[in-house]
Amino acid sequence: MNDEQLHAMRHSLAHITAAAVKRLWPEAKFGVGPVVENGFYYDIDLGGQKISEADFGKIEKAMRRIVTEAQDFERFTMPIDEAIAWAKESGQPYKEELLNDLKRSGTTVAKDLESEELGTIAEGDAAVSEVSFYKNGDFTDLCRGPHVANTKEVGAFKLMRVAGAYWRGNEKNAQMQRLYGVAFATQEELDKHLEMIEQAKQRDHRKLGKELDLYTGSSLIGAGLPLFTPRGTILRDMINDLAQSYRIKNGYEKVWIPHIAKLDTYKTSGHFEKFPELLRFTSTESGDELALKPVNCPHHTQIFAGRPRSYRELPVKYLETTTVFRDEKSGELGGLNRVRAITQDDSHVFCSEDQIEDVFAELIESAQAMYELLGLKLSLRLSFRDDADNYLGDPKVWENAQNAIHALAEKFGLEYEIGIGEAAIYGPKMDFMATDALGRKTQLATVQLDYALPERFQLEYTAEDGSKKRPIMIHCALLGSIERFLSIYIEHTAGWFPLWAAPEQIRILTINDTVTDYVKEIEEVLRGVVLMEPVKYNELRFTVDDRNESLGKKIREATAWKIPMQLIVGTKDKEAREVSVRTQTGEEKVALNKLAEYLQQL
RNA sequence: GCCGCCUUAGCUCAGUUGGUUAGAGCAGCUGUUUUGUAAACAGCAGGUCUUCGGUUCGAGUCCGAAAGGCGGCUCCA
Numbered sequence: 001m002n003d004e005q006l007h008a009m010r011h012s013l014a015h016i017t018a019a020a021v022k023r024l025w026p027e028a029k030f031g032v033g034p035v036v037e038n039g040f041y042y043d044i045d046l047g048g049q050k051i052s053e054a055d056f057g058k059i060e061k062a063m064r065r066i067v068t069e070a071q072d073f074e075r076f077t078m079p080i081d082e083a084i085a086w087a088k089e090s091g092q093p094y095k096e097e098l099l100n101d102l103k104r105s106g107t108t109v110a111k112d113l114e115s116e117e118l119g120t121i122a123e124g125d126a127a128v129s130e131v132s133f134y135k136n137g138d139f140t141d142l143c144r145g146p147h148v149a150n151t152k153e154v155g156a157f158k159l160m161r162v163a164g165a166y167w168r169g170n171e172k173n174a175q176m177q178r179l180y181g182v183a184f185a186t187q188e189e190l191d192k193h194l195e196m197i198e199q200a201k202q203r204d205h206r207k208l209g210k211e212l213d214l215y216t217g218s219s220l221i222g223a224g225l226p227l228f229t230p231r232g233t234i235l236r237d238m239i240n241d242l243a244q245s246y247r248i249k250n251g252y253e254k255v256w257i258p259h260i261a262k263l264d265t266y267k268t269s270g271h272f273e274k275f276p277e278l279l280r281f282t283s284t285e286s287g288d289e290l291a292l293k294p295v296n297c298p299h300h301t302q303i304f305a306g307r308p309r310s311y312r313e314l315p316v317k318y319l320e321t322t323t324v325f326r327d328e329k330s331g332e333l334g335g336l337n338r339v340r341a342i343t344q345d346d347s348h349v350f351c352s353e354d355q356i357e358d359v360f361a362e363l364i365e366s367a368q369a370m371y372e373l374l375g376l377k378l379s380l381r382l383s384f385r386d387d388a389d390n391y392l393g394d395p396k397v398w399e400n401a402q403n404a405i406h407a408l409a410e411k412f413g414l415e416y417e418i419g420i421g422e423a424a425i426y427g428p429k430m431d432f433m434a435t436d437a438l439g440r441k442t443q444l445a446t447v448q449l450d451y452a453l454p455e456r457f458q459l460e461y462t463a464e465d466g467s468k469k470r471p472i473m474i475h476c477a478l479l480g481s482i483e484r485f486l487s488i489y490i491e492h493t494a495g496w497f498p499l500w501a502a503p504e505q506i507r508i509l510t511i512n513d514t515v516t517d518y519v520k521e522i523e524e525v526l527r528g529v530v531l532m533e534p535v536k537y538n539e540l541r542f543t544v545d546d547r548n549e550s551l552g553k554k555i556r557e558a559t560a561w562k563i564p565m566q567l568i569v570g571t572k573d574k575e576a577r578e579v580s581v582r583t584q585t586g587e588e589k590v591a592l593n594k595l596a597e598y599l600q601q602l
Numbered sequence: 603g604c605c606g607c608c609u610u611a612g613c614u615c616a617g618u619u620g621g622u623u624a625g626a627g628c629a630g631c632u633g634u635u636u637u638g639u640a641a642a643c644a645g646c647a648g649g650u651c652u653u654c655g656g657u658u659c660g661a662g663u664c665c666g667a668a669a670g671g672c673g674g675c676u677c678c679a
Contacts, residue, residue, distance in 0.1 A: 052606070163674030164605025171676045175605050178674070206672090210613080219652075219670040271679065295679055324679090329603050332677065424679055448679095475679095512636040548636070556640035570638050582639075 001155075001185040005148075007035050010183045012073060012136075012147045013063075013157050014040040017179055019139035020062035025049065030141070031094045031167055031176050032108075038193060039157070039182035043165055045094070051177050056159045059179075066151050071137040073147040077130045083142065094167065094176075095142050102128050156190035157183040203437070205490035206335045212495050212562060214486075214503075215336065224333035224340035226483060231503035234541065236343075236482055238501040239489070240321050241535045242373075243345040243478040246366035252319035252347055257299035259323065263289040268456055269298045270392045274425050279327075292325035297450075297475060300348040301457040304471070309461035314471065315351035315359055321482070322346065336487035337442075343482040350459065350471040360408050360430070360447060363476050367432050367445040370478055373534055376434040376492060379441070380414050382406060383422035383429040392426045393452035401449045402428045424475075426452035436492045444485055448475040495562045496584065499602055500531055506542035507563045508579075509554040511570035518574040519544060522567065525592065529599050540599070555582070 001009070014033035021028050021044055031043030044051070051059075078086065080103045087096035098108045106127035134143045136151055148154060160180045167173035184190040201207070209215050214232035221227065228236060244254075266272040266279060271294055279291045293299065300318050309316065323343045332338055349359050371378045384402050385391050391398065405428050409416045423429055432445035450473040453459075463469045479485040499505050506526065508519055523544065531538040545554045551568070558566045568580040568587075578589045581598075590598050 050606070161673055162606065165675045166604075169676075171604070175675075177605075180674080217670080223670065269679095275679065297679090326678080329677065331603060331605090331675085334672080338678080426679080509639090511638055514636080550637055550642060551639060552637090553641050554639090559640060566639095568639070572638075580638085587639080 004146075006185060008146050008148050009154050009185070010035040010040045011143075011145075012151065013154050013181060013183050014042050015073075015134065015136060015139065015141055015143070015147070016063050016066050016151055016154065017059070017159070017181060018042045018044070018141065019066055019137060020059050021051075021179070022139060023062050024055075024058060027091075029092055029094055032098070033141075036180075038184075039160070039180065041178050041180045043094075043167070043176040043178050045167075045174065045176045051162050051179065053162060060159055063157070066137060067154060068152070069137060070150055070152040072150050074135045075132055075145060075147075076135065077132050079130050080128055083131050083133070087142070090140075098142060099131065102131060155183060155185045156187040157181055158190060158194070200491075203491045203494040204335075205337075205487040208490050208495040209336070211560075212503075214490070222340070223330060224328060224338070226336055226339055226341075232486075234503040235486065235497065235501060238535060238538070239479065239485065240345055240482060241538075242501075243370060244319060244321065245535060246370055246478065247317070247319050247347055247363075247476075250317070250362045250366070252317040255300065255303055255318045255320050257293075257296065257303075257320065257322065259293055259325070260290045261293055261299060263291045265298045266291060266294070269295070269453060270425060270456060271295060271298075274390055275326075294324055294326050296320065296322055296324060296344065296346045297348055297453055297473070298457065300346075301350075301453060301459055301473070304350050305457065305459055309350075309471075311352065311461055311463050311469070314461060315349050315355050316471075317347065317349045317359075319345075319347045336483040336490075339481075339483050342484075344477045345479045345482065347476045349474040349476070350454070350461075351474065352461075352469070353472060356404060356449065356472060356474065357408060357411075359474050360449075361412070363447045363474075363478075364408075364412055364414070364430070367447070367478055371432070371434060371445070374489065374492075376436065376444075376488070378432045378434055378445070380409065380416040381419045381422065381431045381433055381443070382409060382416050383419045383424075383431050385423040385428065386421035388421070390425065391423065393455065397451045398428070401451055405430055405449055424448050424450075426450045427475075434488060436488050437494070442484070442488055444480040444488065445478045446476065446480060449473075450475060497562070497564070499564045500533070500535060500538055502541075502562075502564050504541055504543060504561065504563050506540065506565045506567060507558045507561075508542065508544045508546075508567045508569060509551060509558060510544070510546040511551055511568070513546065514571055515569050515574050516546065519546065519569055522569065522579060522592065522595070525595050526599075529596050531600070 011034070014035070017040070018030050018033055021042070025046050027047065029045040031045065033040065033042035080099065084096060084099045084103070087093075087099055101108050104127055131142060132144060133140055134145060134147055158181060160182055163178050163180065164175045165178035166175055182190065182193060184193060209232070212231065213229050214235060215226045215228045217223075217226055263272065263279070272279060275294065279294055300320070303318060304316055321343060323341050325341055328338060328340055333340065351359055368378065382402075382405055385398055409430065419431070422431070427448050427450040429446050429448040431443045433441045434444045435441050454470050454473055459471050460468045461471055497503075508522060510516070510519055523542075526540050526542050529540045531540070545558065547554070555566065564583060566582040568582055573579055573589075576589070577592045579592065579595060581588050581590050
């Protein structure tokens with residue numbers, strides 16, 4: 001089955017789903033029912049009634065009946081006005097709205113339509129004279145097609161979930177129920193897909209975060225405020241050290257800023273104007289209105305502005321991993337991926353026009369090197385502005401900045417896609433999207449070019465000729481948010497972190513207590529080992545399991561904890577002055593006097 | 603924020619149409635066992651069934667609200 005056939009099949013299943021729902025709830029009003037990755041959905045309005053997953057059985061049964069009834073999909077056309085009348089008569093107001101949009105503009109795609117016109121009744125000349133319908137059995141639907149010829153040709157399917165969705169994606173509109181299904185040509189492919197979902201669940205960072213004791217949440221502290229345990233904190237620190245190391249190599253200097261600032265800061269930066277509801281305030285006795293910082297850049301600009309600057313010290317490169325606070329809507333929070341206290345491995349460069357390229361080059365190389373080391377594949381998105389008017393700064397400057405980024409991507413021979421409307425409020429971005437083990441893409445690293453904030457904060461330096469010039473800012477986070485990065489990384493590794501990053505790197509497992517003294521010697525060796533790659537001064541983290549338990553149990557537990565290296569020590573090892581090094585890939589004997597060297601080389 | 607679902611011991615889960623003292627495995631503690639490659643054996647202890655309010659002779663079970671979580675929608679500097 002080719003992609004087109006698969007698409008037609010999934011689309012046909014959307015119709016069959018709607019037809020089944022209509023049999024069960026004749027008063028159902030229908031929205032749209034498109035094909036999505038791996039399946040389809042249909043938006044349904046049952047008035048006060050709600051479909052729940054408990055209803056899936058009977059809906060699927062009705063769908064199967066329609067399949068066995070072997071109904072032909074018949075295509076026919078209707079003049080647009082007749083179609084509008086049909087929608088009205090059949091009590092399908094959502095279809096009526098779509099038809100009016102078609103009549104007026106020739107499209108039903110909400111973002112291509114003038115928002116004031118959306119859903120209004122079309123007057124005057126029609127943009128489309130007739131529209132196509134598909135009919136199977138007694139179910140007729142406005143549809144461009146194509147479909148399979150007959151309902152019996154639909155392959156294997158399963159309803160997955162029901163969720164709320166706003167009509168036409170606008171939160172001011174009515175909320176409908178979106179019925180999601182997956183569909184494949186064969187039962188085997190469907191089973192394979194369901195199996196993959198099951199595997200994804202096994203490596204879900206929320207599950208592993210609990211099992212590996214990395215972080216926890218507290219309903220007392222609040223939603224979206226993860227608390228990191230000792231193990232999780234080690235992982236955080238190691239990852240952060242790695243991300244910082246690339247920039248420290250390139251002359252970035254660490255700075256430190258407080259977590260609050262006067263509200264005026266964000267009035268100056270423009271953040272208050274755009275995101276007033278996301279800033280949290282504290283009132284103070286002094287009368288200052290203070291906000292928790294939602295971004296770090298304004299603070300960093302003030303370090304730059306703290307004394308006069310000469311062209312000789314440019315580029316000035318600041319680096320800081322620090323937490324920003326954003327009051328995300330409650331329903332948007334989830335795991336570590338979306339939190340309200342976001343820790344960024346942030347850096348800001350203040351430079352002159354002719355230094356932009358070098359700064360970008362360093363950062364692009366760093367991002368590529370780091371993600372290659374971590375085994376995550378990066379793809380590039382150039383995030384440009386759209387026509388909205390809430391961006392800061394002169395559109396001409398924007399155009400220059402976007403052209404500059406575009407040219408840099410070309411110059412470095414990077415493959416990229418362009419994301420319109422994905423820019424930051426103050427400038428265009430080069431976003432690195434990581435693809436995880438399950439093929440999902442998430443934006444992590446970001447490099448942003450900014451002419452707006454230096455202007456707003458009146459930053460300047462003295463040029464060679466004695467004149468005052470405005471620096472350009474380059475924002476960068478290689479990890480993005482540490483929390484979000486970890487959510488991806490935990491799932492990518494399934495909790496099997498590399499030796500250098502693992503919270504507990506080595507566990508010594510004893511066979512009985514005759515080896516106690518020998519274990520002390522091994523510990524002495526391990527204490528002397530300090531890893532220097534990829535993070536410097538990384539002292540070995542190990543524990544000893546000398547409990548009165550069977551070796552089998554100790555191995556089982558150490559493996560469940562996904563500890564990269566188990567050192568098994570028994571009387572035979574003691575006599576041979578060796579240890580048995582057990583890793584995921586197998587087991588080997590290493591002489592005690594070679595152990596330090598062995599570990600250094602990994 | 604919106605729609606739907608979920609919340610029982612530290613963890614994973616049982617708990618019949620509302621009906622006696624709410625169960626299990628793992629973890630914990632106490633013994634015994636000193637163990638060579640993924641769970642030794644026995645005993646003990648552990649719960650205001652998320653919280654608050656309601657219906658009822660009686661609520662883990664029904665209703666309402668809140669908190670937290672999950673799946674989406676919307677949003678994401």
